[in-house]
Amino acid sequence: MKIFLDTADIEEIRTVARWGVLDGVTTNPSLFAKTSGSSYEEVLQEITKITSGPVSAEVVAEDVEGMLNEGRAFAKLAPNIVVKVPMSEEGLEAMSTFAEEGIKTNCTLIFTANQGLLAAKAGASLLSPFVGRLDDINQDGMIVIRELVEIVAIHELETEVLAASIRTPVHMTQAALAGAHVATLPFKVLQQMVHHPLTDKGIKQFRADWDKTREALAEQSQQKKQEVAAAPTQPGS
Ligand code: G3P
Numbered sequence: 001m002k003i004f005l006d007t008a009d010i011e012e013i014r015t016v017a018r019w020g021v022l023d024g025v026t027t028n029p030s031l032f033a034k035t036s037g038s039s040y041e042e043v044l045q046e047i048t049k050i051t052s053g054p055v056s057a058e059v060v061a062e063d064v065e066g067m068l069n070e071g072r073a074f075a076k077l078a079p080n081i082v083v084k085v086p087m088s089e090e091g092l093e094a095m096s097t098f099a100e101e102g103i104k105t106n107c108t109l110i111f112t113a114n115q116g117l118l119a120a121k122a123g124a125s126l127l128s129p130f131v132g133r134l135d136d137i138n139q140d141g142m143i144v145i146r147e148l149v150e151i152v153a154i155h156e157l158e159t160e161v162l163a164a165s166i167r168t169p170v171h172m173t174q175a176a177l178a179g180a181h182v183a184t185l186p187f188k189v190l191q192q193m194v195h196h197p198l199t200d201k202g203i204k205q206f207r208a209d210w211d212k213t214r215e216a217l218a219e220q221s222q223q224k225k226q227e228v229a230a231a232p233t234q235p236g237s
Contacts, residue, residue: 001162001176001180001181001182001183002023002024002053002181002183003021003022003023003156003182003183003184003185003190004022004023004024004025004026004053004054004056004162004182004183004184004185005022005024005025005026005165005180005184005185005186005187005190006025006026006027006031006184006185006186007025007027007031007046007186008027008031008032008034008035008040008196009031009034009035009044009187010035010046010050011024012049012187013047013050013051014050015187016187017050017051017192021190022050022051022098023051023052023053024051024053024056024080024182024184025047025051025053025054025055025056025057025126026055026056026084026106026128026162026164026184027040027044027047027055027058027084028041028056028058028108029054029058029060035105038039038106040057040058041073041074041077044057044074044077044078044081044158045077045078045167045211046189047135048078048080048081049079051080051207052080053061053065053080054080054081054082054104054126055078055080055081055197056076056081056082056083056084056104056106056108056126057077057081057082057083057084058083058084058085058086059074059083059085059086059094059160061069062086062088062090063090064090064094064097064181067090067094068094068097068098069090070083071083071085071094071098071103071105072101072103072211074102081104082105082125082126083098083103083104083105083108084102084105084106084107084108084109084128085098085105085106085107085108085124086107086108086109087107087109087111087118090124091094091107091119092118092119093122094125094188095107095119095124096120096123098123099124100123100156100180101124104124104125104126105125105126106124106125106127106128106162107122107126107128108121108122108128108130108164109128109130110128110129110130110144110148110201111130111133111134111144112144112152113117113144113147113148116129116144116148116151116161117148118160119149120151120152120158120159121122121158123183124159125159125160125184126159126160126162127148127152127159127160127161128162128164128166129141129144129145129148129161129163129164130165131145131163131165131166131171131175132163132165132166132171134165134169135151139166141165141171142171142174142175142178145161145163145174145175145178145180146178146179146180148161149161149178149179149180153179160181161180161182162180162181162182162183162184163178163180163182163183163184164183164184164228166183166184166186166189167186167189167194167221168189168192169189169192171183171189171194172189172193172231180219203224219221
């Protein structure tokens, strides 16, 4: 299962790349809005230097021509850019044109298996159902992941299900068990996955025991040295 980081924060991406668990990055206008200083294009280029995995860049235009113009410009930035297109009638048309042009797409804002099926038919290489936002409105977001994974398998569709809007480590486990090909996570959720109170406590305990043993050994060897120095020397030696 691939793990993408859902962020436009360069430092977070560098950190997870160093951990060796980064397979790609997803961004969107809301995530970019949290960064400062550089243009979206500059941020995307920086990200593509950190990971060779897919980097999703989202279009904001709502008409086909606008989506195509934005997406084509993104695709020129680096070979691993994937154009993120929202699920809509215009989005489907844009995705099928991108597919003809050999530009990879990630269909975003999917909330039903049917939307995902249509995006797959239009040629999207990634399908992004939003788990957390369905949970927010009292629906089980994981159902869409399970349904889409099954549909993709039954019909051998050439696409991958990317569990998005993941809010908790429990979501991640459920998405993995449901067979999601990819999950994109905020940095905070990845950190939560790393830690467990018993792991952190265990690390501290091992360190404390180690330090205590080393101190005791050092004391013993000091005592021995003092005993040897204090021992009376044998006559003639
Ligand atoms: O990948 C989509 C994600 O950024 C949306 O997450 O938490 O805003 O629903 P959220």
